[in-house]
Amino acid sequence: MSLIDTIREKAKSDVKRIALPEGDEPRTVKAAEIIRAEGLAEPILITPESIAADPRRLESYAALLYELRKAKGLTEEAAAKLAAAPMYYGMLMVKAGDADGLVSGAVHSTGDMLRPALQVIKTAPGMKLVSSSFLIECPNKALGENGLLVYADCVVNPCPNAEELANIAVATAETARKLCGIAEPRVAMLSFSTKGSASHELVDKVREATEIARGLAPDLLIDGEMQLDAALVPEVAALKAKGSPVAGRANVLIFPDLQSGNIGYKITQRIGGADCFAVLQGLASPCNDLSRGCSVEDIVNTVAATSAQA
Numbered sequence: 001m002s003l004i005d006t007i008r009e010k011a012k013s014d015v016k017r018i019a020l021p022e023g024d025e026p027r028t029v030k031a032a033e034i035i036r037a038e039g040l041a042e043p044i045l046i047t048p049e050s051i052a053a054d055p056r057r058l059e060s061y062a063a064l065l066y067e068l069r070k071a072k073g074l075t076e077e078a079a080a081k082l083a084a085a086p087m088y089y090g091m092l093m094v095k096a097g098d099a100d101g102l103v104s105g106a107v108h109s110t111g112d113m114l115r116p117a118l119q120v121i122k123t124a125p126g127m128k129l130v131s132s133s134f135l136i137e138c139p140n141k142a143l144g145e146n147g148l149l150v151y152a153d154c155v156v157n158p159c160p161n162a163e164e165l166a167n168i169a170v171a172t173a174e175t176a177r178k179l180c181g182i183a184e185p186r187v188a189m190l191s192f193s194t195k196g197s198a199s200h201e202l203v204d205k206v207r208e209a210t211e212i213a214r215g216l217a218p219d220l221l222i223d224g225e226m227q228l229d230a231a232l233v234p235e236v237a238a239l240k241a242k243g244s245p246v247a248g249r250a251n252v253l254i255f256p257d258l259q260s261g262n263i264g265y266k267i268t269q270r271i272g273g274a275d276c277f278a279v280l281q282g283l284a285s286p287c288n289d290l291s292r293g294c295s296v297e298d299i300v301n302t303v304a305a306t307s308a309q310a
């Protein structure tokens, strides 16, 4: 079964309510029909009209937003205005427990969706950081977990420090386990150096992050710093990282920053011919972003993944 089929099956087994704040966007409307027909989720299309039709709910969401953000200087008047915007309304719907997750991004940029998610939904208990996992299905089944790899962070955190990088590694292993069904995540902390082959402060950060992650998740198979070839190719691992429990067989790849992560997944997709699919992790309720060039099928799949995460 392909990864997306696994995710769809998971979504169908426990149908969740997913808010769609771009509820009058044509691809989203079409996707909602398919999602409902296939029983993947209960889509909630949010539009300016649907918001205006329920003034009492809007009022309660505005009060909720004011409570959440007053310490940050948000006035009641500004909260009322913001709550009526579909993106904030959708986030507040999730926060209030009236929806289980949210998908947007067919129209809005990543930042336009992430900022309200961070402000309203916030991190899950025990999580300090929101980040993302890219689920990668490679044509070469010898790589990762039968061709499946999980990359992070390719979407959210531009310059994670060592502690943040460690948090990303642990959260990504959890996503690999829970959403992708990878029973034994093997996490490689990537760098341009393998086990001390180069010295640089950028390498030191990855080494430090590896140690912190080991402390956070002592049972997790995690190793670094290592180069991409040492992480994936057994012959290279035998030369460069002998004895590593991860090198040569990694299925989770942690990039040192957003530039390398974002470039890395696009190389995998465009040159390597892999299917790539992103989810956010670390939020108290799942919210996921679409690319503005997304197809109806991309929206359906992202809603299914959000439902499976919920």
Ligand SMILES: CC(C)(COP(=O)(O)OP(=O)(O)OC[C@H]1O[C@@H](n2cnc3c(N)ncnc32)[C@H](O)[C@@H]1OP(=O)(O)O)[C@@H](O)C(=O)NCCC(=O)NCCS
Pocket (backbone or CB within 6 Å): 072, 110, 111, 114, 115, 118, 119, 123, 128, 129, 130, 131, 154, 155, 156, 157, 158, 262
């Ligand atoms: C995620 C992002 C939008 C945050 O923007 P920002 O300018 O840091 O936003 P703010 O500083 O206003 O932060 C908003 C809130 O979220 C919190 N926050 C920011 N990043 C966070 C993270 N990764 N995890 C948890 N909370 C975070 C801030 O602490 C702040 O909380 P507060 O307002 O309650 O104090 C920004 O890092 C970003 O644009 N990242 C890149 C996204 C992108 O363009 N990706 C392209 C690849 S597709």
